Amino acid sequence: MSSKPSATNSTAAFDPGEFLATLTEAPGVYRMLDAGGAVLYVGKAKNLRRRVASYFQKTGQSPRIALMLQQVATVETTATRSEAEALILENTLIKKLAPKYNILFRDDKSYPYICLSGEEFPRLAFHRGAFDRKSRYFGPFPNGYAVRESIQLLQKTFLLRTCENAVFAHRSRPCLMHQIQRCKAPCVGLISATDYAADVRMAELFLRGRHGEVVEKLTAAMETAAAALRFEEAAAMRDQVRALQAVLHRQYVSSTRGEDVDVLAVACVHGELCVNLAMVRGGLHLGDRAFFPRGEAGATPAEALAAFIGQHYAAHPPPARLIVGADCLEAIAEEGAWTGEGKPLATAAARNEMERAWLAMAENNARLAIETRRRSKSRAGARLDALTEALGLAEPPARIECFDISHTMGEGTVASCVVCVDGAMKKSDYRRFNIAGIEPGDDYAAMRQALTRRYEKVASGEAAAPDLILIDGGKGQHGVAREVLGELGLAFLPSVGVAKGEERKPGAETLFRDTRPNEPLQLSPDHPGFHLIQEIRDEAHRFAIAGHRARRAKDRGRSKLEDVAGIGPVRRRKLLAQFGGLAGVMGATIEDLCRVDGISRKLAEEIHQQLHSS
Incomplete structure (x- = not known):
């Protein structure tokens, strides 16, 4: 990758013709600066000379671009090896520089995921933030509600644990989740690691969108159990199938295939733009999220949607297809749609009645989001004005x-x-x-x-x-x-x-x-x-309170038993089960400890010494 500054400087009048004559035709990124050196706009191009020239040769530019060109004093370019590299560099610069005339969207990295942890008995959990290599993650989901709803379904169907590891490691008897039939209590050995792993595999198939395969396997296992006269086991599997079918029948209103698609719509009401992103995973509509651009007014809806796609999918994994309005396809093609790894995105218009219904719903939600935001701003302004008057402030506190x-x-x-x-x-x-x-x-x-x-x-x-x-x-x-x-x-x-x-x-x-x-x-x-x-x-x-509870749990979560060499999760659970908890273990004599399966005299002495050392 090489950098090529423009042939102009901020103290002289900008001459497009002289600059374009020296500009490369390689792909890359261009930056338009004003006389003070502030970056006005960052863009990418498959052909830098052709793209930059289009700004100065076109007639009928949008008001936003026309106003920007009046302030341009210099243009800087950076050539890249490919258009995909240019996309990545463009998004990096947009986030770092926040140019005035770019259509900017908040860099939201807080999408929630479902996590299956990497322990012997994996935990089903809500997750935001960085990924751990030992765990498996499914998503992203558009909001926390969609994640929690999915976790509740998986809990009810596959009875996977959701408790924290500190709680799991120190249970001596099943908790309430087992009593209400939401967990098989692996913490106290009521299910083997092999059987639990089978449930985890079924949950993983479901999370990957292979719903039909999960239902078929559960149905076959149910019939096998019934044929072998294991009626309680068959009844449990029947309940699992019913729970899954109820969800599939409720949500499979638009697709009979397990598709992964994102539906993107844009709306403009009273000059305010909103992009609505709806997520469909495995044929299930998981919900949507509204995004509002920050930046110079005057952008068209198609420009806003193209900018959103470029910024969003450089940071987040895309599905197999993106469904957008037909009137936005030209702007998206002009900008180029690429993933963060430099692969082209499959962007197309709705191709059947189901997808058109998805798109219409997303467009309506975008308009509703704008109206909700306007009302919220009006209400917030009224409350701030009232607070200002009550406290005798000089102006409303921003x-x-x-x-x-x-x-x-x-x-x-x-x-x-x-x-x-x-x-x-x-x-x-x-x-x-x-x-x-x-x-x-x-x-x-x-x-x-x-x-x-x-x-x-x-x-x-x-x-x-x-x-x-x-x-x-x-x-x-x-x-x-x-x-x-x-x-x-x-x-x-x-x-x-x-x-x-x-x-x-x-x-x-x-x-x-x-x-x-x-x-x-x-x-x-x-x-x-x-x-x-x-x-x-x-x-x-x-x-x-949330911060205090997290800190308190961290301080309390570690048991003294974990510091004893030779005491792993299995022996720790046996000790806790034998004596009814840590207090019982601490009150036990060395002879009492020796009676626990797997605890030798020497280990019992080490445990007793460790627990009573302070």
Whole structure:
């Protein structure tokens, strides 16, 4: 790959003819810059000279492109070995530079997956984030609801475990999930590894879209069990088949084949664009998700859809086919549709009545998403205006940050910081702080540490300052917040303490303002601004509790038995089952331990010494 800068510079008038004469015909990426050196637009081309020339030779350019060309002072190019390489480089630069005139979509890497873990008895789990090589992942799914619905079906049908490994390793008797027939209790040996693996294979086939094969195998096994007079086993398989058939009959409304396709539609209402992505996996419609472009207004719907396809499938695995509207195919072909590995995407119009129904549904959902967003913005604006007036702020707070502390009698203390931007929660900006080095249960010290760690970065210019700070706590916690802000030179930032009402009754909260610390404020329960404060405070509380529970579980999850050499999962389960839990094991004598199958005298002495060493 080679880089070729333009023959122009930002201090001279741009001469397209002179520049194009020196431009290569190789594939690559071009960057249009203004006189100040800011990148206006990034694009890719199969032929750099032909593509860049088209901007200056075409008539009737869209208003967006025409306005951009008036500001171009220089063009830089980078030649690549192939158009696929150009696509990858283009998307990298778009994400890094966020050019003003590109149609930008949020780089959403948070699609949920179903995970089958890599242990002897694999766990069925909801997953987001990086992949582990030992586990198997199925998806992506458009939203968390689709994942949870699928997990519930698989639990009900194949009875796979969903418990955390720390819980699984230390069970001494079956849990509630076994009692309600949602798990076969591998934790206490009620199913062999071989039989459990067979259930895992059937679940994996189902997740890969091979539904018919799963039903056929279960039906055959049911008939075999019935012929052998194993009627309870046959009845269990009959229930499995019925559960699967019910889902297949409910969702197989559009396709009789186990297809994997994405349906992409775009809508424009009142000048606002939305791309709707619907996912069909194994012939089942899993739901959809709406995406809104960021960037210069004036893009056509077809341009927005082409930009979305280029950015989305460079980062996410594509299905076998993409279904799009026929009116968008030309724009998509002009941009080129490639995967992140440089393979062409199979993009086509709907080819039958079923696919046209999918597309029409996606288009309607795109329009509904725009309307919902407009109403949400209007409601958020009204709540911000009401809050501004109630608190006596100079202008509506564009960014609100709220802090809360969570712990259990001083254990696992975690502080949360949630962020609300323009009246809507912005989860990508949320932060948690593991609190350490304080007296357990000292909420004031915990709040001081969290605020100091957060606003040191604001004071040094590393992070943007909020327009309003909410502190979940009374006058004391708010006083600590004002002290920290003063010490950091940020006393000009407005803040409010939110104290819970009598008996922690919602709607009876008292507000403490930094401008009038001795004049508590109570807003009416139906005040729009008060509703916004409650929503942000409740989200901070939820986020703090989730972080605290995770930290507490991590601290508590490791058993002393795991540190004993020679004690693996099988022996550990036998010990726990024999003595009714860890407390029973700790109370056992060396002679008691020796009576457990597989525990020698020497190992019993090591276990006893390890458990009583501290």
